[in-house]
Amino acid sequence: MLSVIFIITVILTKELVMATEQCSKYQFKSPFYPGESCEDIYNKNPESHEWSGYYWITNGPSRVYCGMTYTGSSCEDIYNNNPETGDMSGYYRININQWTFCNMTAISGFIPTCAGVGGGWRRIANINVSTRGDCPSGWRNGTHSDVSFCRVVSDGTNTCSSTNFPTYGRSYQRVCGRARGYQKGWSNAFYTSFLGFSIDRNYVDGLSITHGNPRQHIWTFASGLHDSSSNQFNCPCAPGSAYSPPPFVGTDYYCESGTNNTYSHSTYYFNDPLWDGSGCITSNCCDNPTQPWFYREMDGTTTDDIEARICGHNDFSFGFVIIDQLELYIQ
Incomplete structure (x- = not known):
């Protein structure tokens, strides 16, 4: 019986360590605010407006990145003015109140070529x-x-x-x-x-x-x-x-x-x-x-x-x- 309890304790401890590492990696700055979407969480929790990060979605793929603090005229506009979002694909506010998924890792930059050299900038x-x-x-x-x-x-x-x-x-x-x-x-x-x-x-x-x-x-x-x-x-x-x-x-x-x-x-x-x-x-x-x-x-x-x-x-x-x-x- 003690060995079973020990095994369960080890498993739970590992899960807690993993969860803590994820919180650190993804920069959770708030308690979990479950909602049906990033937009739903944003609208129901004004304090979340200052916290971009990963949130739990109740009717979706569990954890997604919500760019709460960013807005722009397009995904590319948000990326170009905020280079740190380059590895943060997720949902962002377009034109203030329209939410859309932005694949930030696919955006190559504002210009297709630079000084005559090909894209990927x-x-x-x-x-x-x-x-x-x-x-x-x-x-x-x-x-x-x-x-x-x-x-x-x-x-x-x-x-x-x-x-x-x-x-x-x-x-x-x-x-x-x-x-x-x-x-x-x-x-x-x-x-x-x-x-x-x-x-x-x-x-x-x-x-x-x-x-x-x-x-x-x-x-x-x-x-x-x-x-x-x-x-x-x-x-x-x-x-x-x-x-x-x-x-x-x-x-x-x-x-x-x-x-x-x-x-x-x-x-x-x-x-x-x-x-x-x-x-x-x-x-x-x-x-x-x-x-x-x-x-x-x-x-x-x-x-x-x-x-x-x-x-x-x-x-x-x-x-x-x-x-x-x-x-x-x-x-």
Whole structure:
């Protein structure tokens, strides 16, 4: 009799451990709210609105994922704006009150190709402060002439401000994306040789995309002083530039200026966005046919999160680069 009780106790203990592991894995944040559907649970239990997770369905396949905290115009819209849902197929709210099943693992991203390369891309960054939302953590919001943008946190010289985009452990070897920025006053492209070229310093006036620790270079978006007249502070693709990108950058960069041949410290050059592949008057900085998209295939696979840093060597009042759009995809 004691042996039978012992066996039953062991079985129940294992079941309890499994249940506890599942609760941890699936991030149960609430008591069980049984209902006929995710919608039924959502409507009957207002407190569940803050808890996306797995719930018990009384007239269905028992446990299903209910994306209580998410809503969007489509499954793809929810996925693109919330990359963490990529492994969470389940029921989501479409247009606020319409519930539907979303196979998130089948969604390949917002675009079928990137820089001419085939599909299967997962979006990990989608910043557009010109139309919605705030800057991500690590960057500072700014506004000028009713244009919203992201900028470095400090007003001082020789500074960078970084933000990280998680990949949620997904393995990838290719990165593609695009960025849009603007020149404010004086920008020097890669003219920082007096500081010494280091990927951990402000080696560029612009935006640096890296991964890993120690940092490894993916792509750089640089801003030169102006496009046309000869000047050592111009982009390497502009006439008269005396400086090339550092060796760790190589050819994996875009560089452009927001002005043709003049500059002013107090001027925001909103009329000519950076890195969009247009507005390069006398330079060949807009010759890449894939612009504004970039594409980078690395030597091996990784699961590293991706870091984006806005960098510069001037103080902000004298001249800097500001960002209002950034999209990043991995494959």
